[in-house]
Amino acid sequence: MENKNKILVIDDNRDICTTIKDYLQNYNYNVATVQNCRDALNIINQKFDLIILDIMMPDMDGIEFCKIIRDKISCPIIFVSAKLLEEDKIEALSIGGDDYITKPFSFRELKARIESHLRREHRLQNKEIYILSSGNIVIDILANEIICNGEKLKLTKKEFELIKFLIINKNIVLSKEKIFDNVWGIDSESYLETVTESIKNIRKKIRSLDKEKSYITTVYGRGYKWEVKDEI
Template sequence: MTAAEPTGRVLVVDDDLTVSDVVRRYLERAGHQVALAATGEDALRWIAENEPDLVVLDLMLPGIDGLEVCGRLRERGAVPVVMLTALGEEENRIAGLQLGADDYVTKPFSPRELVLRVNSVLRRAKAPAPPSARRLADGDLRLDASARKATLGGAELSLTGREFDLLEFLMSHPGEAFTRTQLLERVWGWDFGDQSTVTVHVRRLREKIELVPAKPARICTVWGVGYRYDRSV
């Protein structure tokens, strides 16, 4: 790990003690402080008493499952979540993204890849805004890049880190069409990955900023290409 990489307090939630121990060792080697929880109940109790910078969350947990934990985390705020899912759990993965998870890694996974994903999410969450960060406005939709805050009609929007990054990028490039692959590269920083991640995040943004999400006026689908942001005024 380079000195430029962010570090933070990471909670790893997995009932497989072997997996959680391996993940812990790799994350600690990368400079992170790591806590472990084996159940959703334990995770929620720990989070109620602590402020993690990021949660690594297995979706298949005994008792309260990972999807419910993710949903409760989103009710509390925008703490970043990296999901762990089995290779065949596409529906659960999409459900997790719809609940606001920032990233995912499929099992079996490389611990090094997980560390890279954790670092990537933390880097964006902790990155200070550049001096030239602008305040973007489109009618009653306003975005302050330095404060990491977006409002619609004066009311603050509850956005995850990735949702904010995606909205900021699209608003900064009105009228330009981008493929899902381009958005993965420019917003997520991935040169590979599941394009449904972009689709799910676009859907969530539409639910929060569009008057009629099924007929979006701002984030428009460009058939055969991807998406384009159209200013409302």
């Protein structure tokens, strides 16, 4: 049975691309590979379901590539890299990555991560609620867009999901751990600090379009909650 999920692998190591492709094709994934980000930009509009992206590449690295495409592409992005520093992982996840796997990695683990993200995407696409609103903010779940005061917020995928999760649970205090588990997933290699960094970025972006309302409240020692004054 043909797997309809289409995956793009971007890595300057041709052998890694070939090995990943051969492995995933055994499970009927439709896999395309490129060895540099410039070539990836030429095919990125082919509606991939997931991207596997190396960081250290010549000409344009994976971080720069992710920054370029993230506002236009909503599919999960799994970074793969030999870079082990926590700062590198936080940067990759803060600019729109959904996961981070360090090299060398097992193909079984990679497949498990892919399946986890695709399951999460499937659940999101099958939600019965498509429009959420709060204050001057409207979320169009199907379009993966958030409008603030009539203008589209430029968000990473995780920032979008974080706002959606907070609004769905508005006026409820959510711990960083609960936010992390629901937005990044309990199987992610991200760090709790990524939640704090993402909320800081969200506040800055919302404030640029709406200076009248404060949406995300910090409840010290407990977490965060979405609340808008005079809104039930």
